[in-house]
Amino acid sequence: MTDINKAMVEKYRNDFLKEVEANVEQGDWVKMCMQCGVCSGSCPLGAAWEHPPQEIFMMIRAGKRDEVLKSESMWMCTSCYNCIVRCPRELPITHIMHGLANYAHRIGIAPKMNPTRRFAKMFWKNITAGGRVNELKLSVGLYFMDGFASGIKKGLEMLPVGLGMLKTGRLNPFGLISGGHCKGAGDIRKMIKKAKEIEDKRKGYTA
């Protein structure tokens, strides 16, 4: 168990709802859910969720901490916002799902091998390095996420797509050495660092 996770378990004991309200983005909305299920029925990847949003909300109230935070479910969110606009109680469901995924990741108990978690990590690293997305680095990084051999295989599968993008001028062939840079990249990194410090302090992740 990671230290932060341990500290959180001790701090909130059996009150998982309270933990979510205090630490998860928009988490104070969770108690407003009336279990109608429109969110679950509206999700484009609904079938892929082990526990759809409606179920997650009930599980939070039932104190199923591990089952929720270790779940792959929230990582299936495509950010389509269908659940948000359809929720009769106007819960910001998309953001709550993002928030739960982020929290589980932050305290180190999110599913390690979940591809979206790993891709999201690479994405954030990519954009905060130079301030803008470097698309070639991002895709190459994604293909080689599971090592060299599988990277070559995935790269070959994606080759027709890559060549199509290259031929139409939509991929920078020199992307591995250039691209995606703001002049203020240094400032951006400094600001992100500070923002993380403030957020961590607020949420009690640091002493």
Next chain:
Amino acid sequence: MARKEYSFYPGCSSERKASASNYMTSVESMCKTLDIKLNEIPDWNCCGASIGYAEGGELPRHVMNARNEALSEKHNAGQDIVATCAACWLGAKESQERINHSETTFADINEILKEAGLKYEGKQKIRHMVEVLIEDLGYEELGKPVKKPLEGIKIAGYVGCQTNRPFGVDGESFENPKYLDKLTETMGAQALDKYEQKVTCCGGALAFSEPEKSQVQIKKIIESAYDHGADMIVTPCPVCQMNVEVYQGQINKKYGTKFKIPVVYYSQLMAVAYGATAKEAALDGNIIRATQLEEIAAKK
């Protein structure tokens, strides 16, 4: 002086040699015809996109957007911010809403921006390009410069998610927004009013991390366009455009389909209708060529 002027946030995918560079080229052509001046926000950065939350958390994500807005307020004072990318628009607007809503966050953001000598006020309106076209000019004005109506082309208006939800365009419904169809018809083409996958999600960023699941979505979107007799699909979003266009080969292989349908931007339709060359409308940027548009663009 231009008829309209905006502070412009193009976003990463619109950069030269990036995945939506053809969107950018056609927007430039469209805006030139409409006499819209776009003042690029100097040194803008990524909005964090829809996947930034996982590692970035809340405050760092808002910082990314606040920096752009602060730069816009400083250099393009008094102008509305316009984004062409759905995710940029959504990310920027969402952060602005969140920062302005909380005094603590507002104070935090300004404390953080001091590191770069910037100040956030959060007063500029953040708008999508289609909002600007529809609200500030209107369909009638948009129809005036049409030189070559796109007659006989049947187009499925694929609005997708993030241009439509959660903010959407004023006066439009989330379930069946009509603006893209109206734009298409203003350009003289035929919009498919029964296209039922209009607001279906293409998988977004999960097309990268969960390709099989996303391709099920993409297949639905394309199949329905074919079912209704579409010659091509039009979209206002760079992620939709890319996902629906570039995976057709992989979907064909997996499902034995024979998809080969062009997926264009509304700005490409407009540029061609306004008399732009194929190059100006960036038709050479489509992997599946929109030959009907190319033929119209080639006509004198």
